Amino acid sequence: MQDEPLHPDYPLPDLDDPIMRPFWEGAREGKLMLQRERATGAVHWPPKPLYWKGGGRLEWFAASGRGEVYSYVVGREPFLPAFRHLLPLIMVLVQLDEGPRLVGYMVGCTQAEMAFGMRVRVVFKRLTDRVTLPVWEPDR
């Protein structure tokens, strides 16, 4: 997706966080990265540090990028200036096909089109040279 001028107060994620780094690096490459147990395939969220004792039993993998709307809210003023151009902002809790629920926001969709259980797919929104945000659109 296209760049928009980024508000100077936009709350960007800390990319130096070693736990979350694979998630943000994946997003930059257009992949939605999740973590699972090697042996059982059980997917969990939020991710755990791989450098902990026993962390070797975990691995990151590229998820399907598909899921359904578990819940959503629609933000209106007063809101943070960094997001004002997006209002009304449809913030969504996506239940991924792999299991976990991820926070995101909707693009290409109005409030009237929103529904619980609606299928959604990930799209990637570039915020800066380093930060790309996974966001969601209807999977029509």
Added chain:
Amino acid sequence: MGTALERDLFRRIQDRVAIVGIGHLPFAKDIGRPIADTAVEAIQLALADAGLAAEDVDGMCMLEMEATHEVSIARRLGVEGLRWWDKISYGGGASCATVMHAAAAIAAGLATTVVCHRARNRGARSARPWSQERVLVKDDKALHTPWGLIRPVDVIGMWAHRHMHDYGTKREHFGNVAIAARRHANRNPQAMMRDRPLDMQTYLDAKVVGFPLHLYDCCLETDGALACVVTSVERARDLPHKPALVHAVAQASGPNPVHLANYNNTPHMETTSVFCARLLWERSELKQKDMGCAQIYDAFTPLVVMGLEDYGFCKRGEGGPFTEGGRLELGGALPVLTSGGGLSEAYVHGFNLILEAVRQIRGTSTNQVPGCKATLVTGASGVATSALVLRGE
């Protein structure tokens, strides 16, 4: 928890420690002074109410958010020396935990008289924590703030909206909570909304803040300073007021906890209160039916509907209908938020709910439940939280 041994260990605290003094400054939109200052005065009021002096205090417990220093408060109060102190995290999740930690310290002999307090200034729009969120978000907040999910109304709205979807909970049910709190506030001269009535049509017509939540679903924004004094039951018997005994208390994070957007804890996304309630009622010899009223944390109205379920006053999904027929109002089966709560008295991270619970045990509330022998106080759902059962002797 759950074993006979664990229940036995909890009896070291149960009914052995009491809240003996309460006090607060008038609630305001702009109190005009720093919290390190208002805290001192609130504690002085609570000590005077308890019939105690600063020299009697040897412990201090407070909320960690917007922190002040124990030592400077102790110095300004005239405390001779602190032997024990504590700060507790997670905003409104910490309210009842201050009393729990104080009770544990007193039961363990680490302190004899502890003052717990909450002072915060957030009446001004610029003072709201979420409005100051900017640049480089770390740790748990990076899981939601980069998508704009920052305002508490939106974080809680995710649970509220799913509850509406799963159980058919209606806006009118949330409205019943707002109106019950407001009616109680209208009879409480200390409440910020004391002279502002609210009816269902006004509630329903209010503007959207974060769909599905509207203006009157949201708590007030308040500058406030409140304190209570906790001591052993032996000492409490020599003091002027009927002691409010700490009967049961609990703190819980629930599984797989996240600071705010706690959406992956269980398959059905229960709030943290479910886990706190389980522990609380295991420790409590009194049960839901014994509660004369309940002070359920109300930063937003859906937290009360869900809290009634989480703390076992009704089944999962029945919280909405439970609000009907005036059940939550004085004279109903379970009056809630009898001072007006965060919705209509003052929003001070739920510390006012503790003070109101003490008044109910003393029999001095402006919305007194006749013969109230015990009452429940809860902390914020969603975040790591705490809860408290107080009883009379």
